[in-house]
Amino acid sequence: MENRKLIDFKVFLNGIWRENPILFIMLGLCPVLAVSSSVKDALGMGISVIFILTGSNLVISLIRKIVPNHVRIPVFIVVIATFVTITDYILAAYSPQIHKNLGVYLPLIVVNCIILGRAEGFASKNNVFNSILDGLGMGIGFTLIIFIISSVREILGNGTFMGKLILGENFKPFLIMIMPPGAFLVIGILIALKQKLEKGKKKC
Amino acid sequence: MKKRDIITGILVITFISALSGYLLAHVYNKTKPKIEEVKKVEEEKLNREIFPDGFKFEEKEINGVKYLSVLNENGEEIGKIFEVKTMGYGGYITLKIGLDKENKIKRIKIKEHNETPGLGSKITQDSFLKQFIGKTKDDIYLKKDKTDEKIDAITGATISSRAIVEGVRKLLEKIENGK
Amino acid sequence: MLNETNLFFIFLSAFLINNILLIRFLGLCSFIGISTNIKSSIGMGIAVVFVTVMACSLSWAVYNFLLAPFHLEYLRTTTFILTIASFVQFEEMIIRKKLPALYRAFGIYLPLITTNCAILASAFLGIDYKLSFIQNLFFSFGISAGYCFVIIVFATIREEIEIAPIPESFKGVPIAFILAALMSLAFLGFKGLFKL
Numbered sequence: 110m111e112n113r114k115l116i117d118f119k120v121f122l123n124g125i126w127r128e129n130p131i132l133f134i135m136l137g138l139c140p141v142l143a144v145s146s147s148v149k150d151a152l153g154m155g156i157s158v159i160f161i162l163t164g165s166n167l168v169i170s171l172i173r174k175i176v177p178n179h180v181r182i183p184v185f186i187v188v189i190a191t192f193v194t195i196t197d198y199i200l201a202a203y204s205p206q207i208h209k210n211l212g213v214y215l216p217l218i219v220v221n222c223i224i225l226g227r228a229e230g231f232a233s234k235n236n237v238f239n240s241i242l243d244g245l246g247m248g249i250g251f252t253l254i255i256f257i258i259s260s261v262r263e264i265l266g267n268g269t270f271m272g273k274l275i276l277g278e279n280f281k282p283f284l285i286m287i288m289p290p291g292a293f294l295v296i297g298i299l300i301a302l303k304q305k306l307e308k309g310k311k312k313c
Numbered sequence: 314m315k316k317r318d319i320i321t322g323i324l325v326i327t328f329i330s331a332l333s334g335y336l337l338a339h340v341y342n343k344t345k346p347k348i349e350e351v352k353k354v355e356e357e358k359l360n361r362e363i364f365p366d367g368f369k370f371e372e373k374e375i376n377g378v379k380y381l382s383v384l385n386e387n388g389e390e391i392g393k394i395f396e397v398k399t400m401g402y403g404g405y406i407t408l409k410i411g412l413d414k415e416n417k418i419k420r421i422k423i424k425e426h427n428e429t430p431g432l433g434s435k436i437t438q439d440s441f442l443k444q445f446i447g448k449t450k451d452d453i454y455l456k457k458d459k460t461d462e463k464i465d466a467i468t469g470a471t472i473s474s475r476a477i478v479e480g481v482r483k484l485l486e487k488i489e490n491g492k
Numbered sequence: 493m494l495n496e497t498n499l500f501f502i503f504l505s506a507f508l509i510n511n512i513l514l515i516r517f518l519g520l521c522s523f524i525g526i527s528t529n530i531k532s533s534i535g536m537g538i539a540v541v542f543v544t545v546m547a548c549s550l551s552w553a554v555y556n557f558l559l560a561p562f563h564l565e566y567l568r569t570t571t572f573i574l575t576i577a578s579f580v581q582f583e584e585m586i587i588r589k590k591l592p593a594l595y596r597a598f599g600i601y602l603p604l605i606t607t608n609c610a611i612l613a614s615a616f617l618g619i620d621y622k623l624s625f626i627q628n629l630f631f632s633f634g635i636s637a638g639y640c641f642v643i644i645v646f647a648t649i650r651e652e653i654e655i656a657p658i659p660e661s662f663k664g665v666p667i668a669f670i671l672a673a674l675m676s677l678a679f680l681g682f683k684g685l686f687k688l
Contacts, residue, residue, distance in 0.1 A: 138524070139609045142517040172329075180322040184329050186577060190570040191333040195340050198566065202347035205355070212427070213616050216569045220607045222521050284468075288680060289515050290673040297662075297669025305661035333570065341566040 116238045124246025125253065140214045140221065141255050142292040148271050151259035153207035155252025157200070157215065161192045162224050162251075163244030166232040168192075170240035173233045185228045186219070193219045223247060258295050262286045356424075363411035363420045364392055378487070383411075392419055399480030401428055401473050406436070408480055416488055418445050421481065426473075433473030441467055441474070450485035453478055499630045502623075506634025512610050513642045514676040519610030523643055524668055533647035537640030539602055541633070543583065544611050547576045548632035551615040552625060572615045577606050610639055646671065 140158075144150045168188050176184050197215055200208040208215070218224065227247055232240040263269055266286030268276045285291050360370050360381065367383040374380070381394040397408045407425040412418060423437040435441060444464050445453065455466050455478050466474035512518050519540075526536045551572045559565055584602045588595045605611060614635045618628040649671060658667050 138520040139518050142520065176325055177318060177322050179318065180326050183326055183574065183577065186573055187326070187329050187333050187570060190573055191336060194337050194566060194569045197569070198340050198344040198348070202344040202351065205348075205351050213613055213620065216616060217518070217609045217613055219569055219573050220609045220612050222607055225607060285677070288676075289517065290676040290680070292517065293669045293673035293676055297666045297673065300669065301659075301661045301666035304664070304666065308660060330570075334567065337566055337570070 116242070118242065120235075120239050121242040121246040124243060124248070125250040128247075128250075138296075140217060141251075141258065142289070142296065143214050144211060145255055145259035145292060145295075146262050146266065146287045147210070148256065148259045148263050150207065150210045151255045152252070153200075153204070154211055154214065155248070155255050157196050157211070158218060158221070158223070158251055159245065159248030161189065161196055161218055162227060162248045163241055164192045165189045165224060165228055166240040166244035167237060169228045169232040170235060170237045176233075181233065182229075185225060185233075189224050189228065190219050223251060254299070258292070258299065261295050262291055266291055359409050359422045359424060360394060363394055363409060363422055367391065370394070390414070395484055396424070397480045397484050399476045399483075401426060401433065401436075401476035406473075406476055406480070408477065410481060410484055412488075416485075417447055417449065418481070418485075421445050421477075423477075428470070428473045433467070433470040435467045435470060436473050436477055441465075442477075445481055450482050450489060453482040453485065499627065502627055503630045503634040503637075506631050507638040507641070508679065508682045511638045511642060511679050512613070512635045513639055514672065514679045516613070518613045519608050519639055522604055522608055523639075523646070524665060527643050527647040527650055527668070530644065530647045530651060533643045536604075537643050539605055540608065540610070540639050541636040543576075543580060543602070543605050544614055544636035544639075545629065545632050546583075547579045547611055548614045548618055549625070549629060550579060551575050552618055552623075552628045555619055568616075568619070572612060576611055576615070580606050610635065642675070646675065 140154055144154045165185075165188050169185055172184075193216060196218075197208070200211070200215070227243060231243045235243070260270065263271075264276065265283050266288075268274055268280040268282045283291075286295070357370075360383075361367065364383045366385065368386045369384040369388075371382045371384060372379065373382045378395070380396075382390050383392040383394060385391050392411055392413045395410045395412070397410055398405050399408065400406070405425075406423065406428070409422045409424050410418065411420045411422075421442045423442070426434065426436065428434050428436060448463065452463050455464050455471070455475055464474075464478055506512070510516055513520065513523055522536065526532045554571055554575055555565075555568055559568055559571065580602050584595075587602075614632045618631055621631075623631055646668075650668060653667060653671070662670070
C-alpha cells in the first residue's frame, strides 16, 4: 500500500464511494444520527468534519516519521483534539447558530472513529498530498451521506428543506422522522440499499 | 534501548501538547472578543424585539429579583423584562418575558433552549408564543390541562410547551405575591 | 437549581428518559458491532459502566480544580480525552496484573471504550449541566447503566433475529437499525414519566 503515486487522485474518490466511511466502514455513526434532523446542521457538521479530518491527516502525515510508535495514539489524539477545539471556537465566533445546534456533538468529533481511523490507517503511512486527498475524500463522503439522511428526515419529518417549506402548507409531516427512531430507520434502509447494490454487482 | 524509547516518547508528547496548548490559547484569545460580542448583540436583539420602542434598558432589582427596566426617551418606565429559567424536555430553557406597565404580558422570547430540533424547538416560534400576550396568570394553562383555558400546546411537544407555560405562570404568580 | 434530592431523577433521566444510545445517539459504533453476541455485550456493558463512572468523576475533578480556576476551559476537549485514554490504559494494566480472570472476561473491551463517544459525552454533559460531584456521579452511572441495559437487551433480540426470515439486503446491520428504531420509539414513551 506504500507504493502509491506521489499524488493519487484515486485516494480521493475512494473516500466518496468505495470506502465511504459511513456506508462501508460503519464508522462515525453517532454524530450522523444526532444532527441529521436538519439539513443545515448536517452540512455544518459535514464541513467541520472535512476541515478536522483533512487538517489532522495533514499534520499527522507531516510528523509521521518523527513520532515513536508507542506514543502515536496519544499524539494523534492531541492533534485531533486541537483541530476540534479550533473548529469549536471559530464556529462559536462566526456561526453561533450552527455552533449551538451542533452542541455537544462537535467536541465529540474527537472520538469519531473516522478521524482516528484514518490517522492510524492512512495518514501515518502515506505522504502529505495523499493524506490530504484522503481526508477530503472521506470527509466529503461522510458529508454526502449525512446530507442524504438529513434531507430525507427534514423533508418527510418537517416538510422543509434548509428551513424552507417545500411541500406546501397542507403537508402533515411524519413527526417520527425528526425524532430518534426516524434516524435509525433511515440509516437502516440506506445500508440495506447499499447491501442490495453490492449483491447486484456480485451477480455480474 | 527501552528507557531511551520512553524518554523520546515523553519528549514528543510533551512537545506536541505544548504546541497544541499554545495554538489553542491563541485561537481562544482571538475568538473570545467576537464570541462575547455575538452574545451581546443577540441579547440586545431580543430586548428590542420585545420592546421595539424601548429607548434604554437598565438593570434593576426588586425584592432580590433582577430585571431589565425598559425606558422611553423621557426616562419613564414603559415595561420590564424578566429572565426566567424553566426545565424543559432537554434541559433548561431560558425565557425573556416582557411585561407592560400593568404587569400584563407584552411579549415572550426564548433565549436559550435544548429542545428537540423541529419539535420542541418550535417553542421559539411566535405562533406559539403570541398566545401568551395580554394574559393574566389565571389564563396561563395548557388546553390539555384545563379544558376551558387558553394555550394550545405544540403538537408532539407537550413537555416543552408545558415548561414554558409553567415558567411564565410562576413568574406572574411571583410578581403578584412577592411584589 | 438541581439539588441533592433530585439524585434519583438525575439517574432515571440519564438511564431511561434521555437514554444515551437510543435517544442521544452516542456510543453507537461499538453498540452495533458488539451486540451480535450476548456474552460480549455483557462484558462491554460492565466495562462501560466501570470506566464511565470513574473517568467522569476524574474529568469533573480535573475541570473544576485544574482548568476552571486557571481559565483554561478551552483545553477541556484535549484534557478530557487524554484523561479517559490514560485512565483506560492504566486500568487495563492494573486489571491484567491483579485480576487476570476479570481481564479475560472483559479486558479486551477496555481499549475500545476509549473511542466510545458515550463516555466523553458524559464528561462534557456533566460540566455543561453544572452538576455537583455527587450529581455527576449519579449522572454518569445513569448514562452507563442505560448503555449496559440497552446493549444487553439488544443482543438478546438480535440473537433471536438471526434465525428469522429477513430479506437478504436487510440481514446484519440494517435490521439492527430497524430494531433500534423500534426500541427508540419505546423509550420515547418514557419522556412523559416526570411531570416537572
